[in-house]
Amino acid sequence: MGVIEGIGYLAGGFVVAAVVGMFAHWFDRKITARVQWRVGPPLFQPVYDFVKLLAKEVMVPEGASRFLFLSAPLFGLAATTVVSALFLRTVIFPGETFVGDLIVVIYLLTIPSQAIILGSFASANPLASLGGSREMKLVMSYELPFLLVVLVPVIKAGGTIRLGEIIQYQATQGAVIASISGVIAFVIALICMQAKLAKVPFDAPEAETEIMGGAYIEYSGVALGLFKLTQWMMMYVVPLFLMILFIGAVNWRQSWFNLLFAVLIYIGILLFITLVRNTNARLRIDQIMKFFWAMVTPFAVLAVILAFLGL
């Protein structure tokens, strides 16, 4: 693949993720408003928010590590962009992905969290550090069950770690979710996704009402805008990852209906995220860890064992 083509994919991935992510954020706020019997923000609200943040002054707090503080949002944004570009290529040419892209995606998906941790520790604010340490514990909680359930489609597709092969396997043999292990794994993946996106009930690192936005407390202007954009892009990237792994619904080569189907599933997942976040209260960080390690991980292990047995 040439350099030009690579840049094209990166730019395409960024634009797609930003546009869909902004839509996802608007959708989330609109549904929240409707649940609370309000009208909600207009469609272009995320665009206004982002452009406004670009125009604001960037402040670096006294005592903060300037370089780390300002570069942390870029790490997260870059990682999300690369994941989105990889997905774009995987969806367009499922046959041409490289070996191990699944592993790369899993790695890259943790970088936004690490960017939040770095940025919050660099900002020299006690509440931000609290948010950062909570984010760290949150990552430690959900990462293990998430990795385990990602194993399920890998096992089903005959031990491949190429996203393209997983999609092609599902196109011929039926979706992973159509089996017992697949269903369990998908439900667990949904729960982990909620934590990855740091939505209620797993939003302890942000906790608006408690630690005032936690990790983001000292961020303003462009830096805050980039963090928000990364968050919104994650709302596109993570659900798409689950759809590729478990449903394989993005296989448009078979029929164009699959694309429509994929959009519907994506909106369904967004709706699920929003409704869960509106009907639950925030868990404390120790409750989150207990929940993931004591309740979710055993089920994830069960799903892997079932997958090995071919169920």
Next chain:
Amino acid sequence: MSLKIKALTKSIWVFHLAASPCNNCDIEILDLLTPRWDIERFGIQLVGSVRHADAILVTGSMNRKAHERVKRVISQAPQPCFVIALGNCACSMEMFGASYNQMHCLDEVTKVHAYIAGCPPKPEAMIQGIIALIEAQLAALKK
């Protein structure tokens, strides 16, 4: 430039600064978020950190202790940021003006961009005040 200004007027994030109010104004601010008024329609949001703020709503009559804190918080907001005095207390100290623990009125400490009177002001009055602020700023920019 015009896009930025349009975005700013369409997405005002408000930081609520309680400088020793009687708490009634604050309750009325929360009313703005309820289904009846729902200011999220206009992109207005309450935020928890002053670093995210585009407007600072100050309530209360600022006693001796609050005085320094208000100055410090306002100085921490990224520009452009507007200060709105909400309620008679913040506008003029009202009946607490003669009290032993009051020093200065809010507009003696910092530049205030809008005054919203009332004790407490009605949510409609607050919306009107914010609209007046936006229009005044747009008119000032056009000149």
